[in-house]
Amino acid sequence: MSQKKLPKDVVNIQKPLIKAPRILLHICCAPCSTYSIDLLRSEGWKVTGYFYNPNIYPFEEFEIRLDAAKQYSEKVRISLEIGGHDNDQWEVAIKEYAHLGEGSRRCRECISFRLENCARLAADLKFDAFATTLTISPHKNSKTIFEIGGEMGERYGVRFEPYNFKKKDGLKKSIFICREHGIQRQDYCGCRYSLKEKEKVRKERPPKNS
Numbered sequence: 001m002s003q004k005k006l007p008k009d010v011v012n013i014q015k016p017l018i019k020a021p022r023i024l025l026h027i028c029c030a031p032c033s034t035y036s037i038d039l040l041r042s043e044g045w046k047v048t049g050y051f052y053n054p055n056i057y058p059f060e061e062f063e064i065r066l067d068a069a070k071q072y073s074e075k076v077r078i079s080l081e082i083g084g085h086d087n088d089q090w091e092v093a094i095k096e097y098a099h100l101g102e103g104s105r106r107c108r109e110c111i112s113f114r115l116e117n118c119a120r121l122a123a124d125l126k127f128d129a130f131a132t133t134l135t136i137s138p139h140k141n142s143k144t145i146f147e148i149g150g151e152m153g154e155r156y157g158v159r160f161e162p163y164n165f166k167k168k169d170g171l172k173k174s175i176f177i178c179r180e181h182g183i184q185r186q187d188y189c190g191c192r193y194s195l196k197e198k199e200k201v202r203k204e205r206p207p208k209n210s
Helices: 030-042 059-076 087-097 105-124 142-156 170-181 192-204
Strands: 022-027 046-051 079-082 129-132
Touching (some): 030 046, 030 059, 046 059, 059 079, 087 105, 105 129, 105 142, 129 142
Parallel strands (some): 022 046, 046 079
16 A cells, blocks of 8 residues: 655654653652652653662661662662662761761761762763752751752762752651551661760650659
């Protein structure tokens, strides 16, 4: 059968396939990744996760959080890059500020250590950009994270996307998704200093029946 010819004024042009931009998402834990992944995907990103958290203590806790991140990544069908548990190097990086509390310079150096590693990997693997789930936490200063991410992006020649995942009820949405998927949320940030601080608060808290 002969094909019908198109009218002269009709141009048969096939639109080229447009590839989604690739973003490397630093994942601090599975709960924080839930809504973050959903939002990025809704905006057209192809998401790859990166679990790099050498701050987590003890090592058994690191394994629990890593396993949860693996399981959720499989559920939502994203690739997950896994960094090493470079705890000794991390301790050196924050040593000068170890005595300071949550939200201090200690936390800034911790975030810098992790985001530098993420930026380096994003550049090596030719990602279009990188971001972090850390901004979903109400205990983390998004402005500080944006400053650090921007610095690391410039250093390694890859764009940092300043997503504030706690906006538009991001935290509440992540809690809902966790309940839906049976994901357990943590009760301390991750490092041994935050664990000690949590235990101190618990001991100082008066008994419920007092």
